[in-house]
Amino acid sequence: QVQLVESGGGVVQPGRSLRLSCAASGFTFSSYGMHWARQAPGKGLEWVAVIWYDGSNKYYADSVRGRFTVSRDNSKNTLYLQMDSLRVEDTAAYYCARGVWIADYWGQGTLVTVSS
């Protein structure tokens, strides 16, 4: 069965960095584009970044462009989100999701708290 397991969240001070990982299993990871999405406490969903199946294309939300970098290692079936220059407003649950135009499977999420 398809499984997506995020890790790497935690509490970090503003301006610092954090790297999230998403370990995929149960499907051919290298055949699927992948998303990162986030949800601030009590707020709605926001797409953060998407990466094509082969890493050839990457797109970002305006709110994170230039600070966040999405990448993948198809040999390790793992998706990454490098988050630099973190801001208080980046505080959210971060989810990885399978697919580009259709996010059909989601991980359980990892919580990122940016606070001084």
Place this chain on the structure above:
Amino acid sequence: QSALTQPPSASGSPGQSVTISCTGTSSDVGGYNYVSWYQQHPGKVPKLIIYEVNKRPSGVPDRFSGSKSGNTASLTVSGLQAEDEADYYCSSSAGSNNLGVFGGGTKLTVL
């Protein structure tokens, strides 16, 4: 990357039907047939319930249906049940060179 517009709330009694709208522009909802709907219960992970405007993933009851007219997509829940009470989010492609966009979400209450 402007968010799609959804009503903040909707409600209906058990057995009734309710429709939630999702309004975008010709650059997203109106321009592509990649509209999806997600259901999220409190404290849970979003679940895909409609994709490509009107298709249901395996296991999603046929009480859930989707449609689109111009720049507005709609989710209809027929025969409302208590377990349908949740937040619903629409999402649309905004072109192959862009990230998709979500709606602000609609809280569905079953009275």
